Amino acid sequence: MLGRISKRLLSSAKEATGLLAELKHRGLILQMAQPEQWLHDKLNGGHKIKLYCGADPTAKSLHLGNVVPLMILLNFYVRGHDVVALVGGATGRVGDPSGRKTERTAMNDDVRLRNIVKIQAQLQKFFDNGLKYYQSRFPQGEIPGKIVCEDNFHWWKDIRLLDFLAEYGRHIRIQSMFGRSSIGSRLEGKDGMGFNEFTYQILQAYDFYHLYEEQGVTVQVGGNDQWGNITAGIDLINRVSPRAQKIPVSGLTAPLLTTASGEKFGKSAGNAVFLDPEINSAFDIFQFFYNTEDADVSRFLKIFTLLSLDTIEAAMQQHMLSPHLRSGQTLLAREVTDLLFGVGSGDTSLKVSKIVFEKDTADQLSGDELIKLFDKAKILRNASKSDSLVDIIVKVASCSKSEARRKLSQGSIFLDFSRTKVTQDVSDLSKYLIDDKVLILRIGKQKCYVIKMQ
Numbered sequence: 001m002l003g004r005i006s007k008r009l010l011s012s013a014k015e016a017t018g019l020l021a022e023l024k025h026r027g028l029i030l031q032m033a034q035p036e037q038w039l040h041d042k043l044n045g046g047h048k049i050k051l052y053c054g055a056d057p058t059a060k061s062l063h064l065g066n067v068v069p070l071m072i073l074l075n076f077y078v079r080g081h082d083v084v085a086l087v088g089g090a091t092g093r094v095g096d097p098s099g100r101k102t103e104r105t106a107m108n109d110d111v112r113l114r115n116i117v118k119i120q121a122q123l124q125k126f127f128d129n130g131l132k133y134y135q136s137r138f139p140q141g142e143i144p145g146k147i148v149c150e151d152n153f154h155w156w157k158d159i160r161l162l163d164f165l166a167e168y169g170r171h172i173r174i175q176s177m178f179g180r181s182s183i184g185s186r187l188e189g190k191d192g193m194g195f196n197e198f199t200y201q202i203l204q205a206y207d208f209y210h211l212y213e214e215q216g217v218t219v220q221v222g223g224n225d226q227w228g229n230i231t232a233g234i235d236l237i238n239r240v241s242p243r244a245q246k247i248p249v250s251g252l253t254a255p256l257l258t259t260a261s262g263e264k265f266g267k268s269a270g271n272a273v274f275l276d277p278e279i280n281s282a283f284d285i286f287q288f289f290y291n292t293e294d295a296d297v298s299r300f301l302k303i304f305t306l307l308s309l310d311t312i313e314a315a316m317q318q319h320m321l322s323p324h325l326r327s328g329q330t331l332l333a334r335e336v337t338d339l340l341f342g343v344g345s346g347d348t349s350l351k352v353s354k355i356v357f358e359k360d361t362a363d364q365l366s367g368d369e370l371i372k373l374f375d376k377a378k379i380l381r382n383a384s385k386s387d388s389l390v391d392i393i394v395k396v397a398s399c400s401k402s403e404a405r406r407k408l409s410q411g412s413i414f415l416d417f418s419r420t421k422v423t424q425d426v427s428d429l430s431k432y433l434i435d436d437k438v439l440i441l442r443i444g445k446q447k448c449y450v451i452k453m454q
């Protein structure tokens, strides 16, 4: 099951001596379960391993926080190791208490089912795009491993409670369950926790066991809030599987990506940067990374790109000579956009960004050229010439009319290349249009829309 990899891969796996070290250098690994030496030896010996990481369908899209542990998987995948990307169709019904202060509200079945389809497609796309990105940067690179997408509902739907308790119940020790931080912190609160959330770790533990037995997965990867769930799986496998002595299992966690105030980037905290192009275009993600603080550029290049550490170091030295030119941010934004949205989308976003933010270039472009470029970047918006400014803000920012008026009165609406501040509604926008067909609307410092007026 854990076959040796081809001769060509052997050399790359030998380099994998350095793979764990490299991932640590990249800041992608925070904790590693014992036996650490086993994993080192496995990789040094040229063995292919299989790793998995899961995400629950608690939203219709993955977000940038989820990408951090997925980057560990991608690093292994492009170097010839196999990966399983799992969506928690079953676990999503129960709700993971990890890292949460309060209980989750129940989600309707139809919403969850829609989310499952979307998340699975996104996981597949992440690895497809990630591989193409790797091959574009390293044309002589390794032969990738295999990627399989799973939904844990496929095995959970057939498991019966009585059978499960009789077979596995005695091996799941409640002292260990109580000892996990996701449980302890919630028991201290006045609301306690429901039995569903208390049992969540058992479900994820069994997933790991199932994937170990059925598919030869030996390493589970997650964000650091998953440490308890991952070690619960390792405990279960060690107690139940007779093969565990010979073929040990391990776990790796990535540090949690946090905001400047130390809050985890994610759905629960309500600050997630979603990857669904319907929510954030390639250009939005480009802009997000282009706006990275100088202090974070090197860290993000190591986490969110596959550029070599040497290339990153050289780029950072260049950046530090004249930080105001933002060469580090430009590289970061271009690379991440290419990785997440497809090779070429970084360059298109860079062009769009220059047009939107650099006045001189922008002035030379006609309305038709703007329409073509923004259409290609899939961020061209449409509005009617009979729409007022408030109508347009409501449309592009998905807000209410009163919010749109508030944005105007607060002075955060700017029009045209010249960035004319407009503080009141305008019913006839013709004097702001480029070639009588394109409106450039800026909301605050970060959001800029190019709108085709028909």
Ligand SMILES: Nc1ncnc2c1ncn2[C@@H]1O[C@H](COP(=O)(O)OP(=O)(O)OP(=O)(O)O)[C@@H](O)[C@H]1O
Binding pocket: 053, 054, 055, 056, 057, 058, 064, 065, 066, 067, 068, 069, 096, 221, 222, 223, 224, 225, 226, 254, 255, 256, 257, 258, 264, 265, 266, 267, 268, 269
């Ligand atoms: N900010 C983050 N940094 C690193 N990893 C993260 C971050 N947010 C989520 N992850 C990881 O992504 C994987 C999937 O997480 P999940 O789908 O539950 O997202 P989430 O934002 O943590 O959701 P929720 O807030 O609903 O718990 C897990 O391994 C989780 O640890």
Ligand SMILES: N[C@@H](Cc1ccc(O)cc1)C(=O)O
Binding pocket: 053, 054, 055, 056, 086, 087, 088, 091, 096, 152, 203, 204, 207, 208, 226, 229
């Ligand atoms: N518990 C993980 C998702 C997950 C679900 C099932 C698993 O087997 C693994 C991971 C989270 O909420 O982030």
